[in-house]
Amino acid sequence: SQKIEQNSEALNIQEGKTATLTCNYTNYSPAYLQWYRQDPGRGPVFLLLIRENEKEKRKERLKVTFDTTLKQSLFHITASQPADSATYLCALVYYGQNFVFGPGTRLSVLP
Amino acid sequence: DTGVSQDPRHKITKRGQNVTFRCDPISEHNRLYWYRQTLGQGPEFLTYFQNEAQLEKSRLLSDRFSAERPKGSFSTLEIQRTEQGDSAMYLCASSSLWRGTQETQYFGPGTRLLVL
Numbered sequence: 599s600q601k602i603e604q605n606s607e608a609l610n611i612q613e614g615k616t617a618t619l620t621c622n623y624t625n626y627s628p629a630y631l632q633w634y635r636q637d638p639g640r641g642p643v644f645l646l647l648i649r650e651n652e653k654e655k656r657k658e659r660l661k662v663t664f665d666t667t668l669k670q671s672l673f674h675i676t677a678s679q680p681a682d683s684a685t686y687l688c689a690l691v692y693y694g695q696n697f698v699f700g701p702g703t704r705l706s707v708l709p
Numbered sequence: 710d711t712g713v714s715q716d717p718r719h720k721i722t723k724r725g726q727n728v729t730f731r732c733d734p735i736s737e738h739n740r741l742y743w744y745r746q747t748l749g750q751g752p753e754f755l756t757y758f759q760n761e762a763q764l765e766k767s768r769l770l771s772d773r774f775s776a777e778r779p780k781g782s783f784s785t786l787e788i789q790r791t792e793q794g795d796s797a798m799y800l801c802a803s804s805s806l807w808r809g810t811q812e813t814q815y816f817g818p819g820t821r822l823l824v825l
Binding site for chain 2: 602607632639640641642643644647687689691696697698699700701702
């Protein structure tokens with residue numbers, strides 16, 4: 599079965615720095631990959647999507663890359679702010695629309 | 710509010726009791742998913758519906774779990790004879806999938822279940 603690993607469980611960075619979160623998977627590559635943000639006690643919220651034939655996507659301070667050879671996606675938050683503190687989940691989506699979520703990385707941006 | 714809603718938000722029950730959760734998706738969405746999430750883990754797929762048809766069910770899902778989506782609108786998830794291991798956050802998500810599009814899921818706030 600597909601196994602997804604994300605960073606370490608928690609990542610602490612200083613405000614203003616770039617946070618880089620990783621999502622590594624085994625086995626076959628998905629049709630596309632998504633990143634979600636989850637705050638404590640709430641459901642995940644969609645942030646970005648990247649297709650298997652795309653290398654990079656950007657949205658404001660967010661950037662995601664996707665390397666199917668390495669079986670890895672990187673998620674960057676530039677000029678990080680304390681409000682960016684949350685758990686970030688990657689989700690692999692396969693044809694047939696089966697979503698597989700990673701365990702998440704808890705990001706803390708320190709002022 | 711036109712987002713996904715779930716009821717109740719919290720449920721405490723005794724082992725062996727039955728519980729039922731409700732999810733109201735975004736009205737024009739044709740797909741509805743149920744997930745379970747425990748502390749420090751990502752959402753784990755349980756089952757999903759396209760309109761009123763239940764298309765997939767996780768092999769990990771016990772026979773004590775059943776879900777329905779009558780008329781393709783709201784959905785219910787029932788857990789019979791609850792066990793302490795069922796304690797988790799139960800998340801519902803809905804989406805709209807049409808040919809040529811990529812699917813994005815919109816999650817509800819979740820129902821937190823505690824089995825004593």
